Amino acid sequence: MRAVILFVLALAVAGCGRYAVRPDEKEYLADRIMQLDYDTQEIAADQHVLSNREGSSGGYGTGGGGCGCN
Amino acid sequence: LTFRAGTAVAVCVLSVASVARGDDRIDIGSSFFFEPAGQQKLIVVTPQANASVDAGPFGFRFGYDADIVSGATPRTYSKIDAMSAATQFSDVRHAIHGGLEFRHGLVTVDGGYTYGFEKDYQSHVVDVGARVDVFNHNTTFALNYSHNFDKVCDADNRGLQPLQRTSLASSDKCFTGTIGLVDEPLSIDAYQASWTQVVTSIFLFQIAAGLEVLDGFQSNPYRRVRLFDGAAEAQESEPTLRQRMSVTGRARFAIPQLHGALAAMGRGYWDTWGVKSFTGEIEADFRLGGSFILRGRGRFYQQTRALFYRDAGEALSYESVGPVGQYFTGDRELSPFRDYLAGLKFAWIKSAGPSGRLGYLFSDVDLHVKADAIHYQPLTPLPPNLVRSQSFLGAIIFQLGATLKF
Numbered sequence: 001m002r003a004v005i006l007f008v009l010a011l012a013v014a015g016c017g018r019y020a021v022r023p024d025e026k027e028y029l030a031d032r033i034m035q036l037d038y039d040t041q042e043i044a045a046d047q048h049v050l051s052n053r054e055g056s057s058g059g060y061g062t063g064g065g066g067c068g069c070n
Numbered sequence: 071l072t073f074r075a076g077t078a079v080a081v082c083v084l085s086v087a088s089v090a091r092g093d094d095r096i097d098i099g100s101s102f103f104f105e106p107a108g109q110q111k112l113i114v115v116t117p118q119a120n121a122s123v124d125a126g127p128f129g130f131r132f133g134y135d136a137d138i139v140s141g142a143t144p145r146t147y148s149k150i151d152a153m154s155a156a157t158q159f160s161d162v163r164h165a166i167h168g169g170l171e172f173r174h175g176l177v178t179v180d181g182g183y184t185y186g187f188e189k190d191y192q193s194h195v196v197d198v199g200a201r202v203d204v205f206n207h208n209t210t211f212a213l214n215y216s217h218n219f220d221k222v223c224d225a226d227n228r229g230l231q232p233l234q235r236t237s238l239a240s241s242d243k244c245f246t247g248t249i250g251l252v253d254e255p256l257s258i259d260a261y262q263a264s265w266t267q268v269v270t271s272i273f274l275f276q277i278a279a280g281l282e283v284l285d286g287f288q289s290n291p292y293r294r295v296r297l298f299d300g301a302a303e304a305q306e307s308e309p310t311l312r313q314r315m316s317v318t319g320r321a322r323f324a325i326p327q328l329h330g331a332l333a334a335m336g337r338g339y340w341d342t343w344g345v346k347s348f349t350g351e352i353e354a355d356f357r358l359g360g361s362f363i364l365r366g367r368g369r370f371y372q373q374t375r376a377l378f379y380r381d382a383g384e385a386l387s388y389e390s391v392g393p394v395g396q397y398f399t400g401d402r403e404l405s406p407f408r409d410y411l412a413g414l415k416f417a418w419i420k421s422a423g424p425s426g427r428l429g430y431l432f433s434d435v436d437l438h439v440k441a442d443a444i445h446y447q448p449l450t451p452l453p454p455n456l457v458r459s460q461s462f463l464g465a466i467i468f469q470l471g472a473t474l475k476f
Binding site for chain 1: 092097099101103114115118120121202206207208266269270271272282285314316320322324326330331338341345347355357363365371373376403404407409411438440444465466469471473
């Protein structure tokens with residue numbers, strides 16, 4: 001039930017953002033420094049090192065973000 | 071062993087995430103990890119090479135990476151000064167991976183395969199994922215799943231009680247069918263869901279949840295633990311089932327006035343072995359002129375200990391009172407500690423623009439170097455964490471890399 005509520009909430013918030021940012025307003029979001037995982041090789045290397053020195057791993061999220069055009 | 075299992079998972083994550091969009095690219099690089107830790111120093115060199123190619127609605131990716139590991143580690147976990155008993159070791163892990171992506175409208179699906187191998191560990195990983203971009207590309211939902219079919223080399227302890235088990239002496243004849251050695255299976259199912267949301271023209275966030283189920287042999291086959299004042303010494307015994315859960319939130323804010331961006335990340339983690347952790351990270355990126363990017367970041371991590379973990383020097387240690395149930399371990403990743411990381415990255419980027427080529431070949435070139443320093447802070451300064459308390463600098467990481475786009 002909690003998962004359903006969260007999913008509905010996510011859709012609702014996402015819906016609010018539907019017209020919030022138009023493509024011509026994404027100049028800054030399109031910059032690579034706004035990408036969540038621009039350098040996937042670096043991210044993988046970081047997680048490889050740290051997850052093997054610490055007792056927890058996984059679930060850090062996926063790439064994307066920025067201009068939202070991927 | 072956990073290092074190697076984690077490696078397989080990391081390679082899986084890499085293979086899922088490494089596809090370039092709308093261009094062909096090659097990523098090459100190498101990482102250098104050094105942990106001084108007195109006589110238990112550890113050096114890991116990780117060269118990587120990945121390529122991705124776009125062909126209409128399809129994307130192809132393939133790559134290779136390796137871990138060249140050398141160092142020293144104690145084979146026996148006890149309150150005796152482990153440094154004097156540290157054993158030298160070295161190993162090389164290889165991993166090759168490939169994958170295919172298909173894009174249709176707002177939906178992208180992908181699948182991949184990774185094969186990793188070293189002297190005492192073999193791993194086959196299949197992964198699939200799906201992503202949908204909706205609401206003018208302001209919202210992205212993604213699901214990923216991977217499964218590991220792994221094998222661990224071990225001494226043949228089948229049918230024996232935990233206190234009777236012996237450790238693996240050498241990896242020399244692993245996976246050859248030699249009598250006295252067996253292949254222990256380990257399967258890993260990893261699920262992840264994420265939601266990425268563009269909120270304003272300078273702000274976006276992502277929320278992700280992950281679940282991993284590990285079922286099989288998860289102990290270090292080489293490590294022995296001393297119990298009952300030395301009356302028994304047996305191979306480390308860890309549960310065969312572990313479920314890991316995590317929730318991660320990330321956000322990025324653009325700062326146009328400074329030609330930069332700020333990022334923040336928070337992650338909560340808990341598992342069925344009793345380990346709970348929190349990770350917090352902040353990052354700042356700034357463009358310097360048209361061709362340079364400088365990044366600084368700070369990271370904090372803290373975890374509790376596993377339910378069955380005992381420090382070697384504490385009153386209720388395995389050496390004093392024996393196993394916790396049927397479990398005993400010398401894995402310091404299961405001990406309580408925190409660490410701090412600070413790092414800098416410097417990138418030089420050059421774009422040929424829409425009409426030209428760099429060196430007659432590349433549309434973009436990106437060269438970067440980064441350095442991170444880690445400070446460990448054991449929350450119980452007894453063995454095995456004692457060795458982590460001996461210097462302020464717990465570990466350093468250097469990375470060199472290049473991205474070439476065609």
